[in-house]
Amino acid sequence: MPGTSRKAAIILAASASFALLATACTGQSDAGASDDASQETTLNFWHAWSAPSEVKAVQDLVAGFEKAHPNIQVKVVGNMTDDKINQALRAGGAKAPDVISSFTTNSVGKFCSSGALVDLNPFFEKSGIDPAKTFPKAMNEYTQFDGNRCAVPLLGDAYGLYYNKTAFQKAGITAPPRTWSEFEKVAKKLTIPRGDTFEQLGFMPNYHGWETTTEHYLGQFSPTYFDANGKSNVAEDPAFEKAFTVQKKLVDGLGGYRKLETYRSKLGDEWGPKHPFHTGQVAMQLDGEWRLGMALAAKPKFDIGVAPLPVPDDQADQYGKGYITGTIAGIAATSTKQNAAWELVKYMTTNTDAVVNFSNAIHNVPSTLEALKSPKLKYDPRFKTFLEIAANPNSTTAPASVNGGVYLTTIQQFGYDYESGKVTDLKKGLRDTARQIDTDIAQAK
Numbered sequence: 128m129p130g131t132s133r134k135a136a137i138i139l140a141a142s143a144s145f146a147l148l149a150t151a152c153t154g155q156s157d158a159g160a161s162d163d164a165s166q167e168t169t170l171n172f173w174h175a176w177s178a179p180s181e182v183k184a185v186q187d188l189v190a191g192f193e194k195a196h197p198n199i200q201v202k203v204v205g206n207m208t209d210d211k212i213n214q215a216l217r218a219g220g221a222k223a224p225d226v227i228s229s230f231t232t233n234s235v236g237k238f239c240s241s242g243a244l245v246d247l248n249p250f251f252e253k254s255g256i257d258p259a260k261t262f263p264k265a266m267n268e269y270t271q272f273d274g275n276r277c278a279v280p281l282l283g284d285a286y287g288l289y290y291n292k293t294a295f296q297k298a299g300i301t302a303p304p305r306t307w308s309e310f311e312k313v314a315k316k317l318t319i320p321r322g323d324t325f326e327q328l329g330f331m332p333n334y335h336g337w338e339t340t341t342e343h344y345l346g347q348f349s350p351t352y353f354d355a356n357g358k359s360n361v362a363e364d365p366a367f368e369k370a371f372t373v374q375k376k377l378v379d380g381l382g383g384y385r386k387l388e389t390y391r392s393k394l395g396d397e398w399g400p401k402h403p404f405h406t407g408q409v410a411m412q413l414d415g416e417w418r419l420g421m422a423l424a425a426k427p428k429f430d431i432g433v434a435p436l437p438v439p440d441d442q443a444d445q446y447g448k449g450y451i452t453g454t455i456a457g458i459a460a461t462s463t464k465q466n467a468a469w470e471l472v473k474y475m476t477t478n479t480d481a482v483v484n485f486s487n488a489i490h491n492v493p494s495t496l497e498a499l500k501s502p503k504l505k506y507d508p509r510f511k512t513f514l515e516i517a518a519n520p521n522s523t524t525a526p527a528s529v530n531g532g533v534y535l536t537t538i539q540q541f542g543y544d545y546e547s548g549k550v551t552d553l554k555k556g557l558r559d560t561a562r563q564i565d566t567d568i569a570q571a572k
Contacts, residue, residue: 160463160464160465160466160469161466162463162464162465162466162467163466164199164466164467164469164470165198166198167198167199168198168199168200168464168467169199169200169201169202170199170200170201170202170225170226170464170467170468170471171201171202171204171222171223171224171225171226172189172201172202172203172204172224172225172226172227172228172471173204173205173207173211173212173215173224173226173227173228174203174204174205174207174227174228175205175206175207175208175209175228175229175230175454176205176206176489177205177206180488181488181489182205183488184485184488184489185203185205186203187484187485187488188475188481188484188485189201189203189471191474191480191481191484192470192471192474192475192481195474196470196471196474199467199470199471201471204224207224207227209229209231209234212224212227212229213243215459216243216244216459216460216461217243218461219459219461220461223459223461223462224459224462225458225459225462225464225465225467225468225471226456226457226458226459226462226468226471226472227244227456227457227459228281228454228455228456229454229455229456229457230454231455231531231532232269232270232452232453232454232455232524232525232527233525233527233528233531233532233535234531234532235269235270235271235272235277235278235455235527236272236527236528236529236530236531237529237530237531238272238277238278238457239271239272239273239275239276239277239278239527240272240273240275240529242460243277243459243460244277244278244457244458244459244460245277245457245458245459245460245465246275246276246277247276247277247278247279247457247458247469247472248274248275248276250458250469250472250473251276254469254473256473256477258270258276258279260496261477261495261496261497262279262280262494262495262496263280263283263451263494263495263496263499263517263518263522264520264522265451265517265522265523265524266280266283266451266453266494266517266524267280268524268526269451269452269453269455269524269525269526269527270455271527272527272528272529277457278455278456278457279455279456279457279472279476279477280453280454280455280456280476280494281453281454281455281456281475281476281485281494282453282454282482282485282486282489282491282492282493282494283451283452283453283454283491283492283493283494283517284415284416284417284451284452284453284491284492285415285416285449285450285451285492285513285514285516285517285522286338286343286346286413286414286415286436286449286450286451286516287413287414287415287416287433287434287435287436287449287512287513287516288303288411288412288413288433288434288435288436288437289404289411289412289414289418289419289422289431289432289433290303290410290411290412290431290432290433290434291317291404291407291410291411291429291430291431291432292429292430292431292432293428293429293430294317294327294407294410294429295317295410295432298316298317299316300313300316300317303432303434304437305437305438305443305446306437306438306439306440306443306446307347307373307437307438307439307440308440309437310330310377310437311373311376311377311380313329313411314329314330314332314377314380314381314410314411315329315380315381316329317329317330317410317411318381318382318410320382323386323389324386324389324390325382325390325408327407327408327409327410328381328382328387328390328403328408328409328410329381329409329410329411330377330381330409330410330411330412330413331387331390331391331403331409331412332374332377332378332381332387332546333378333384333387333388333391333546334374334539334542334543334546335388335391335543336391337397337402337403337404337412337413337414338397338412338413338414338415339413340539340542341370341371341535341538341539341541341542342450342525342535342538342539343413343450344370344373344374344413345366345367345370345450345525345538346436346448346449346450346451346522346523346524346525347370347436347437347438347439347448347449347450347523348366348367348369348370348438348439348442349366349442349445349448349521349523350364350366350367350370350523351364351366352525352526352534353526353528357568358561358565359534359560359561359562359564359565359568360561361538361557361560361561361564362554362557362558362560362561363561367557368553368554368557369439371542371545371553371557372553373439374542374546375545375546375553378546384546384547384548394408394409398421400424400425401425402421402422402425404418404422405421405422405425405427406425406427407427407428407429413436415513416490416491416492416510416513417490417491419431419433419507419509419510420490423507431509432509433509433510433512433513434512435447435448435449435512435515435516436449436450445521447515447516447519447521448516448519448521448522448523449513449516449517449519449522449523450522450523450524451516451517451522451523451524452524452525453491453492453494454491456472456475456476457472458472476494476495477495479495479497479498479501480501480503482494482495482498483498483501483503483504484503486498486504487503487504487505487506490506492513492514492517493514493517496518499514499517499518500518528568529568529571529572530567530568530570530571533564533567533568533571534564534567534568537560537563537564537567538560538564541556541557541559541560544556
């Protein structure tokens, strides 16, 4: 879903707005909330979806909850940004949200450490639900910080590889590449130069290239972002150096940074029908599950293939994994109706039929292990690739941090500098990046 993927573009804004939460005295709940969830009550639920079809899907989800809990009414407010949610969480009051949903998983660390959202571990325990057995591994990881599970997954995104099957056939390529060395060869074979530009580019590797962020590349290398002491591991874990080396080799091998950027600047935007994968100008694309529906709606003149992204050659046995992120939900610490709020959160995120129906309507990946294998899921056969990536225990995510996604923005900036040649010493650049990350986190604390 385009809505969910917008989080990549709002990391900085979200991180800045969460600075406000650091000074908020919101308090934490230990599931000792005193409200009686069996009594008549009304909850305020704020979410970020805005497209008419998405808003209707949320309304249908809530309607199912109200039918199952006729004593609890839910007032739904959509199109709420993280800024607005943060301000309301600080202020509290009768009109503030009891339950929130955010597209920004990168903000979980701030949500948890600031006390803006309550720790849900006690609620799960009282309900007899084991999150580790309920949610896919990566989703289970990105909804908690330092042992505080202040969020819960509400549908997810899985990243994979889209490829032009017609272009593959013309080039004599019989299957999608499984390793990055194979990928490099395929990308070059699919590239058709035309003067100082391209008739067809095998793959746009640049970090500005529609979801080809450092975060998404790194997911295939299974990096450890922080060490046991919470220090940046960017300069210590070889996975980072390998990932940047692979990307830079692709950039250089497919024409060089300047030529690729010139080509990219003349291509269609990410969310419009003229996306370069839709038009055939780019033969392979790193993207999320929502791209399939968008690509089909553009009625391309070729057959679309979907596969997992390649993995490093020394991790060939882990082919099938991918980067995972998604939407989160939580309960406001200022809410006086936390037990009733938990009933809503529990229904939306752990009721298999509710999760499946919401997934069918929103076209995002289901966020429970049971929903991922439900026979009630309706999808294009190619969508199954993303279900398998989401369920794969080797799939990865970016860990929560006390200052939100600032460390990811720092890594991304280094990526821009390295691919463009502004920074040429990779090892030194990674050390400088690690120092900056540690400085930012120390200041946030």
